[in-house]
Amino acid sequence: MNDIDAWVWWLVGAAALGIPLVVTAMPEFGMLAVGAVAAAVTAGIGGGIVAQVLVFVxxxxxxxxxxxxxANRHARQRPEHATGIDALKGRQAVVLERVDGGEGGRIKLAGEIWSARALDSGQAYDVGQSVDVVDIEGATAIIM
Known part of the structure; x- marks a missing residue:
């Protein structure tokens, strides 16, 4: 055991810290592993044990x-570009087939024809009228 250089032990420690990083997905283990690699470099260039531990810490x-x-600040940020259904909410559409309270109709939304129904069941929208999409439920746009 005494024949193995200190830098090898630091690399073994870095690899050992990599295992819980992968298993638990806690990035702190990866940061400790990088510290161990830095200590291995210190040992490789001839630094003493105090220097190695100090560099590691x-x-x-x-x-x-x-x-x-x-990382925490990045995780709290909302994505800048909405995709899928979220990108359609809040957009304007044009009524192609009358949408009234009892029955749905059709609208043209983002270049595609969608079935639609009114958010307020007492409201009706005529052909050619511009409407706002407030939600998407399945393949039906909820408009107002």
Whole structure:
């Protein structure tokens, strides 16, 4: 055991920290693994055990202190571009077939023909009228 260089032990430690990273998906383990790799580099260039531990702690803490807040802020942001059904909500459409309270009709939305029904069952929309899409339920647009 004494024949193995310190940098190898640090790399073994980095690999060992990679296992819980993959199993638990906790990025902190990855940051600790990067700290262990930095300590292995320090050992490889001849740094003593105190320097190795110091580099491990400083790199790990620095990564956790910088990367975690950035990742948390990024996770809270909404996507800039809505896709799918979410992209259709709030858009305008043109009535192609009368939409009234009791029965649905047809609208042209984003270049496609959709079945539609009124949000307010007492409201009716005539052909050619512009309407707003407030929701999508299955293949039916809810308009007002």
């Amino acid at each position: 400083l790199v790990s803490v620095a990564l956790i202190a910088v990367v975690r807040p950035l």
